[in-house]
Amino acid sequence: MDADLVVVGGGLAGLVVATEVAQRGKRVLLLEQEPYLGGQAFWSFGGLFLVDSPEQRRLGIRDSVELAFQDWMGAAGYDREEDAWGRRFAEAYLEFAAGEKRAWLASLGVRFFPVVGWAERGGGLATGHGNSVRLGDPAVPAEHRL
Ligand SMILES: Cc1cc2nc3c(=O)[nH]c(=O)nc-3n(C[C@H](O)[C@H](O)[C@H](O)COP(=O)(O)OP(=O)(O)OC[C@H]3O[C@@H](n4cnc5c(N)ncnc54)[C@H](O)[C@@H]3O)c2cc1C
Structure with missing residues (x-):
């Protein structure tokens, strides 16, 4: 004790x-x-949220903190005064997911199965709800990407 x-x-x-x-x-x-x-x-599916990961790039998926932030805001909104901390958490978490997260997990012995999947697929467009980046699918029109 x-x-x-x-x-x-x-x-x-x-x-x-x-x-x-x-x-x-x-x-x-x-x-x-x-x-x-x-x-x-x-009980979870074990999916890890990473932004612009080597696995994504290997599959030709263009991802960025800006696109992920746009996706997050498309679902969360965060347009009220009391959403300020939620918004700041989102910004900090996206920097982590695009930066040290993968290396930090690897330092703890986590290894990655080289498959990129959908997390909260939603509408499939950057302008709406859900993540806009698809698995190796070049069919997402350029105007829906940043
Ligand atoms: C089916 C399913 C699939 C999911 N798939 C994914 C996925 O693929 N990718 C992803 O990123 N996320 C996924 N998630 C979400 C993710 O698992 C959760 O967001 C995350 O695990 C939450 O972690 P946490 O530590 O915040 O809370 P929790 O996991 O809820 O942990 C809280 C812990 O506190 C314990 N606890 C509570 N009160 C007490 C108390 N008084 N005394 C002692 N212990 C207490 C609880 O038993 C629990 O173990 C999934 C969730 C579910 C349910």
């Missing part, structure tokens, strides 16, 4: 916090109510 930090919940958020703090030499107590770790990720 002698810990520097108590994390309640062993989902991805709790596991990341516990990992980061433990790596800095602190003692972490992780409490989970279920008999397994991972929370929702235990």
Whole structure:
């Protein structure tokens, strides 16, 4: 019971916090109510959101932080004053997903199955709901890309 930090919940958020703090030499107590770790990720499809990844580029998919932000806003809106933090989180997360996320996961031993798929497909256009980047599909008209 002698810990520097108590994390309640062993989902991805709790596991990341516990990992980061433990790596800095602190003692972490992780409490989970279920008999397994991972929370929702235990049941998830395992898809990872990466922006302009090597896997995408290998398949000729043009992606960017700007396009991903446009997609995110197409679903979330974030046009009210109280949405300011949500918007800032989106901006920070997209920078992470386009930057250190892949290398950070790889440093933890995560390896990638070289398949690019749809995450929240939605309408399939950059101007509407959902992600606009398709798997190797050059049929998305240029005017719907940034
Ligand atoms: C079927 C499914 C498929 C999905 N597919 C994908 C995908 O392909 N790609 C993707 O990026 N995302 C996917 N998601 C979403 C993703 O899994 C979640 O967004 C993510 O796992 C949430 O993590 P979290 O740590 O924020 O919350 P949670 O996973 O909900 O973790 C919270 C944890 O806290 C525990 N807890 C709560 N209260 C207490 C308490 N009082 N005491 C102790 N423990 C407590 C819970 O048991 C749980 O383990 C999917 C989700 C589902 C359900």
